[in-house]
Structure formats: structure tokens, C-alpha cells
Amino acid sequence: MKKTFKIEVDCANCASLVEEAIKKVEGVKDALVVFVTQKMKIEFEEGVDTEAVMAEVVRVAHKVEPDFCVL
Amino acid sequence: MNKKQRTMLIRILITAVLTVALMLVLDISRWPLGNIAHGLVYYLIVYLLISYDILLKAIKGIGNGRVFDENFLMAVASIGAFVLAIYTKRDDYLEAIAVMLFYQIGEFFQSYAVGKSRRDISALMDIRPDYANIETADGSLKHVDPDEVEVGQVIVVQPGEKVPIDGIVEQGVSSLNTVALTGESLPREVHGGEEVLSGSINMTGVLKIRTTKEFGESTVSKILELVEDSASHRSRSEDFITRFARIYTPAVCVAALALAVLPPLVNLMIGNEPLWSQWIYRALTFLVISCPCALVISIPLSFFAGIGGASREGILVKGANILETLSKVKTVVLDKTGTLTLGVFDVTAMHDIDDADKTDEEEKRQLVELAVLAECASSHPISKSLQRAYGKAIDHSRVSDIQEISGQGIMALVDGRQVAVGNEKLMERVGVEHCHCQASGTIVHVACDGRYAGHIVLGDMVKPHAAEAIRALHESGVEQTIILTGDSHKVADEVASKLGVDQMFSELLPADKVTKVDELLAAQVKGEKLAFVGDGINDAPVLTRADLGIAMGGLGSDAAIEAADVVLMDDDPLKIAKAIRISRKTLRIVWQNIVMALGIKAICLVLGALGIANMWLAIFADVGVMILAVFNAIRAMQVKKI
Numbered sequence: 001m002k003k004t005f006k007i008e009v010d011c012a013n014c015a016s017l018v019e020e021a022i023k024k025v026e027g028v029k030d031a032l033v034v035f036v037t038q039k040m041k042i043e044f045e046e047g048v049d050t051e052a053v054m055a056e057v058v059r060v061a062h063k064v065e066p067d068f069c070v071l
Numbered sequence: 072m073n074k075k076q077r078t079m080l081i082r083i084l085i086t087a088v089l090t091v092a093l094m095l096v097l098d099i100s101r102w103p104l105g106n107i108a109h110g111l112v113y114y115l116i117v118y119l120l121i122s123y124d125i126l127l128k129a130i131k132g133i134g135n136g137r138v139f140d141e142n143f144l145m146a147v148a149s150i151g152a153f154v155l156a157i158y159t160k161r162d163d164y165l166e167a168i169a170v171m172l173f174y175q176i177g178e179f180f181q182s183y184a185v186g187k188s189r190r191d192i193s194a195l196m197d198i199r200p201d202y203a204n205i206e207t208a209d210g211s212l213k214h215v216d217p218d219e220v221e222v223g224q225v226i227v228v229q230p231g232e233k234v235p236i237d238g239i240v241e242q243g244v245s246s247l248n249t250v251a252l253t254g255e256s257l258p259r260e261v262h263g264g265e266e267v268l269s270g271s272i273n274m275t276g277v278l279k280i281r282t283t284k285e286f287g288e289s290t291v292s293k294i295l296e297l298v299e300d301s302a303s304h305r306s307r308s309e310d311f312i313t314r315f316a317r318i319y320t321p322a323v324c325v326a327a328l329a330l331a332v333l334p335p336l337v338n339l340m341i342g343n344e345p346l347w348s349q350w351i352y353r354a355l356t357f358l359v360i361s362c363p364c365a366l367v368i369s370i371p372l373s374f375f376a377g378i379g380g381a382s383r384e385g386i387l388v389k390g391a392n393i394l395e396t397l398s399k400v401k402t403v404v405l406d407k408t409g410t411l412t413l414g415v416f417d418v419t420a421m422h423d424i425d426d427a428d429k430t431d432e433e434e435k436r437q438l439v440e441l442a443v444l445a446e447c448a449s450s451h452p453i454s455k456s457l458q459r460a461y462g463k464a465i466d467h468s469r470v471s472d473i474q475e476i477s478g479q480g481i482m483a484l485v486d487g488r489q490v491a492v493g494n495e496k497l498m499e500r501v502g503v504e505h506c507h508c509q510a511s512g513t514i515v516h517v518a519c520d521g522r523y524a525g526h527i528v529l530g531d532m533v534k535p536h537a538a539e540a541i542r543a544l545h546e547s548g549v550e551q552t553i554i555l556t557g558d559s560h561k562v563a564d565e566v567a568s569k570l571g572v573d574q575m576f577s578e579l580l581p582a583d584k585v586t587k588v589d590e591l592l593a594a595q596v597k598g599e600k601l602a603f604v605g606d607g608i609n610d611a612p613v614l615t616r617a618d619l620g621i622a623m624g625g626l627g628s629d630a631a632i633e634a635a636d637v638v639l640m641d642d643d644p645l646k647i648a649k650a651i652r653i654s655r656k657t658l659r660i661v662w663q664n665i666v667m668a669l670g671i672k673a674i675c676l677v678l679g680a681l682g683i684a685n686m687w688l689a690i691f692a693d694v695g696v697m698i699l700a701v702f703n704a705i706r707a708m709q710v711k712k713i
Contacts, residue, residue: 010178010182011178011181011182011364011367011368012364012367012368012371012372013141013316013362013363013364013367013368016313016316016367032303034303034371035185035368035371036185036189036192036371036372036375037189037193037303037375038189039303041303063135064135066128066131
């Protein structure tokens with residue numbers, strides 16, 4: 001399942017770092033963080049609890065880039 | 072400007088004022104605590120004001136195991152500058168403050184300018200309707216979410232409003248501005264019974280529209296989805312830079328470390344002064360230039376701007392990678408019908424076999440009738456033109472056993488008689504002697520019960536801009552233009568020579584087109600790309616096979632939007648060359664930025680290592696490059712005149 005989120009991320013480099021980090025989160029099949037459109041696309045693995053995965057995604061993203069936030 | 076940016080701007084301004092004030096103070100040692108290391112306390116206060124967030128992030132970064140983080144490097148550089156200033160008793164604390172100040176100005180600019188251009192570009196593409204009007208029982212209008220409108224419901228669009236959902240005009244006359252959809256600035260007149268596409272703006276009259284699609288399936292939603300997704304397809308240059316950035320920062324840091332340690336050690340060994348502070352200072356200069364920001368930001372921004380500008384011109388590009396391929400196109404293969412010609416056929420002549428007991432008029436009418444009835448199930452442009460020439464409703468019950476023979480024509484039972492309608496190959500197949508017509512155009516032969524009944528000559532009109540379009544393609548650097556068509560050699564040859572197309576292949580079945588494109592692809596020089604342009608209706612397989620598929624007049628055809636990489640929203644062939652020029656301009660800007668950013672960084676590194684450039688110059692160059700790169704990137708948006 002794919003979902004798109006509006007995000008706030010401050011720089012292009014941060015966006016690619018965040019992307020790298022959340023790709024490694026369990027339950028995330030693929031992820032894309034686009035700075036220019038300020039959007040994040042996440043493809044979840046089949047049958048995972050997306051809310052729990054998202055909580056982890058936000059936690060990991062914050063760790064890499066404290067200014068990152070999902071709107 | 073958001074709250075974060077406003078706070079940052081205030082901090083930058085206060086710091087700038089305080090820094091200038093500190094520079095103007097004549098004797099700081101008379102101030103309280105001013106006698107400690109020439110007013111270090113005051114400088115530290117200003118320094119912390121501008122850099123506290125960076126220092127905090129740097130500490131957090133180390134906690135998370137991110138050592139080569141730009142915040143950390145800036146912190147090291149500026150604190151290092153302080154320490155050196157105290158150690159060497161030069162008391163030049165301004166440098167550390169300046170480094171942070173310029174760095175923050177750069178970050179502020181990046182966030183503000185990029186945010187603004189992002190919004191500008193998005194605004195170019197903003198055709199999303201916010202609401203739909205529905206008439207209530209008492210005749211007043213109610214705003215509803217377009218998502219809630221069902222298929223078949225009637226919506227009201229007032230002058231100045233966007234058409235939110237695709238539909239058919241039920242009532243009203245108006246002119247529509249379709250510039251956001253097609254780039255065509257001439258308004259389109261619509262009246263009852265006509266189809267209107269969402270995203271166009273109603274200009275003059277009130278329209279009542281019966282919706283034919285859901286909002287999610289409407290043109291406007293499709294386009295928005297496509298354009299928004301385009302930013303997520305990365306170009307190869309962006310991938311390259313991302314990979315480069317990952318190596319660049321650690322490499323510069325290692326170089327800085329080496330610069331700080333090695334030369335002094337060598338000096339010690341050969342018995343010279345080690346000059347530690349000088350080399351450490353040079354190393355700190357390196358750290359200041361270690362952020363690849365200018366590159367990382369300007370490349371996706373250039374592509375985004377290029378895609379945004381193109382969409383304003385009615386050219387939808389599905390991604391940055393596509394724009395990159397487009398710029399390398401050297402061969403353009405065009406389908407003839409619908410691409411270079413209007414695909415609207417007119418019956419230009421009719422030759423029938425004389426029949427003694429019928430008038431000529433009756434014979435002609437009968438010939439068209441047979442052809443139309445046999446072709447009644449076909450959606451081919453030819454059968455549509457025949458239907459138009461026939462001008463009456465078709466009685467489908469008279470036709471049965473329709474059999475379509477691909478690339479040849481149709482066989483069917485009409486009123487119990489075996490009718491064959493198609494080209495010469497079909498006549499040979501059914502074993503009917505046919506006459507070889509000399510007229511130029513598409514010739515449809517008709518045979519009935521094994522007897523030749525005559526033929527109809529259909530002429531296709533060349534599009535008004537077709538010749539100009541081919542010329543423009545050659546001017547924009549395309550080396551070869553090729554026509555592929557299922558039409559007869561004679562017709563294709565005439566069109567090709569009229570338009571100045573280099574090569575043409577005629578009498579191709581749909582499958583032959585795929586094979587032909589495969590052959591052309593195989594014969595291509597490495598690094599050059601082949602684009603196929605079609606109307607997207609019959610040539611989806613070819614569109615996907617070519618390096619780049621361009622669909623024309625893609626509005627309303629989902630198959631085309633699906634299969635193609637570039638969708639031209641109207642059917643003007645001039646847009647092909649324009650798309651190529653836009654891509655070339657974007658790529659040019661991308662390379663300018665790469666060369667400029669890398670070049671200036673390299674120069675700064677060399678000058679820094681030699682001790683010619685100080686930290687001031689380094690940070691100034693770094694921020695300057697980024698600002699230039701961003702402005703340059705935004706230029707990609709201006710595509711009106713290219």
C-alpha cells in the first residue's frame with residue numbers, strides 16, 4: 001500500500017538523509033522524500049500496522065533531522 | 072515567510088547590527104569584563120546568538136552517530152577559529168561570527184527562495200478546483216467538495232470559475248480558457264452537447280454541465296497526479312550528485328585533517344617551525360566549504376522548474392529522468408495519421424462499377440452505405456470519416472459476423488451479403504479483381520459477394536504546423552525524422568516530401584511498427600535517444616518500446632497518459648520541438664550549476680590550502696554559489712519564448 005504525506009523538511013540534503021533512514025524502517029518497503037514538493041511517499045509492506053510503522057518512521061526521521069515533520 | 076524563517080531573519084539582523092557595533096567600538100577593554108582577552112565575552116554572546124541552534128544540532132548529531140553532519144562541521148570550524156584567535160592572541164573573533172552569520176544567511180536564503188520558487192512553480196500547475204456548485208431545490212447554488220459529485224449529476228459553473236469535473240454541457244453558451252490544460256491561449260467556444268474538460272476556466276456565460284466522470288477520474292485529477300509524481304522520478308544527474316555528496320563531505324573532512332597534521336609534522340621532521348596554528352586555520356577553512364548544499368538543492372529544483380514551465384505550455388513531462396532523456400533525442404519517429412495529419416478524412420472521390428439499372432447517385436450512395444455498415448464497429452479514423460460522409464444513423468441490425476483483418480480491413484455480412492471493405496491486400500485475399508486508382512489519398516475498396524463494387528478515396532489533411540514542426544525539430548538538433556504509417560506508399564511519400572521528413576516507412580501493420588522501431592533502436596549510436604510520437608490510441612505498444620514515448624492530444628485518452636512519457640495536451644506538432652528545447656535548456660542549467668558549484672569549491676579548496684583564501688572568502692564563496700545556483704535553477708521555469 002502506498003501513501004503520500006505532506007512534510008516539512010528544510011534542505012535537500014536532509015531530505016535524502018531522511019529518505020535513507022526511513023527506507024530501513026521495518027514495514028517500509030520503499031520510501032521517497034521529495035524536497036521540492038515537500039512530500040513523502042511511503043510504500044508499506046503487506047499487512048503491517050501502518051500507524052505503528054509511521055510512528056517509527058517519524059521517530060527515525062527526527063533522529064536524523066530534528067527539523068523534519070509530517071504535517 | 073513562515074515563523075521559523077521570521078525568527079531566523081530577526082536573529083540574522085540583530086547579529087549583523089551587533090557585529091558592526093563591535094567592530095566600531097574603539098576600546099572594548101573599558102567595558103565590564105571587557106579586559107578578558109579583548110572582550111571575548113561580548114563576541115561570544117553574539118556568536119551564541121547566531122549559532123546556538125547549530126551547536127545544539129551538532130551535539131544531537133554526535134549523539135545519533137552522525138559525525139560528518141554539516142552542523143557539526145560548521146561548529147568545529149567556528150569554534151576552532153575562536154580557539155585559534157585566543158591561542159595566537161590575534162583577538163580576531165569576528166571571523167568565527169562571520170562564518171556562522173554567512174552560513175545562516177545561506178540557510179535562510181535556501182529555505183526562503185526555494186520555498187518561494189517551489190510555490191511559484193506549483194502555482195503554474197495549480198489547476199485544482201476547490202469546489203463544485205450544485206443547484207439546490209430552491210434554485211440557489213451550494214458549494215460541495217468535487218469528490219462528492221456523482222457521475223451524471225448536473226453542476227453549475229459560473230463565469231470565472233474552474234470547471235471541476237469532466238462532463239457534457241447541458242445548458243448554456245460560453246467560452247472556455249483552456250490555457251492551463253493545453254497552453255492554448257485562444258478561448259474555446261462551447262455550447263449545449265459539447266464535451267468540456269475539467270481544469271478549463273469558464274469565462275463568459277453560466278454553464279450547466281452533466282458530469283461524465285468522477286472527480287478522481289477527471290482530466291484535472293489525472294494531470295495533477297502526473298505532475299506531482301514527476302518530482303519523484305529522479306534524474307541521473309541528481310542520483311550522481313547525491314552519491315557524490317555522500318563522498319564529498321567525508322573526503323573534504325579527511326583532507327582537512329591531513330592538512331592540519333601532515334605539513335606541521337613534515338616541518339618538524341625537516342627541522343623547521345611546525346606552524347601548527349597556520350595549518351589548522353587552513354584546515355578549518357576546508358570545513359567551511361564542506362557542505363554540498365548548492366549542488367544538492369539546485370539540481371532537483373532546476374528539473375522541477377523545467378517540468379513546471381513545460382506543463383504551463385501544455386507539455387506534461389512525467390519525470391526529471393524523462394526530461395533528461397528528452398534532451399538526448401536525436402531521432403524522432405512520427406506516426407502520420409493524427410500526428411502530422413489531422414486524422415480527419417474527407418471523401419474526395421468515389422469510383423464505382425457502372426450498373427445499368429441504377430443512376431450514378433444511387434450507386435455512390437450504395438457504395439458508401441456498404442462500407443459504413445461493414446465498418447460500423449470500428450473506431451478507426453477512416454470509419455469515422457465514412458460515417459460522417461454517410462450522414463445517417465447506422466442500422467446495426469443489418470450487419471453481422473464482423474471480422475477485422477488487421478492492417479487490411481473488414482469483412483462482414485451486410486443484409487446477408489458478404490462484404491469486404493479495405494485495402495488492396497484485402498481484395499487480393501478475397502480474390503477480387505480491383506482497379507488501381509491513381510488518385511492520391513487513402514483508398515478504400517469495397518467488394519460485395521465476390522464482386523468488385525468500387526472504391527472510395529479519402530484525403531487526410533496535413534496539420535497547419537506540420538512542416539514548420541519538422542523544420543523546428545531539425546533546428547533543435549534532431550538529426551533524423553522518420554514517418555511510420557500504415558498508409559499506402561504513395562500517400563506517405565507525398566506527405567513526407569511535402570513536410571521535409573528524412574525517411575518514411577509505409578504500409579506497416581501495427582506490429583510492423585514495433586519491429587521497425589526496434590530496428591531503429593538497434594541501429595542507434597550509444598547515448599543518443601529515439602522518441603516516438605503518436606496519438607496514443609493505436610500505438611501504445613510503440614510508445615512504450617521507444618526510448619521516449621510522446622503522446623499527442625493526450626487529453627481524454629487514459630491509455631495515452633498511461634503509456635507515454637511525455638503527453639502533449641493539444642495536438643500541435645510544434646510542441647515536440649518545444650519540449651526538446653525545454654529539456655535542453657533545463658539540462659544546460661543543471662550542468663552550469665554542477666560546473667559552477669564544483670569549480671568554485673575546488674578553487675576555494677586550493678586557495679585555502681595555499682593560505683591565500685581565508686575563512687571569510689570561503690564562506691562568502693560557498694553561500695554565493697548557492698544563491699547563484701538557485702537563481703539559475705529558477706530560470707528553467709521560463710520557457711515561453713524558447
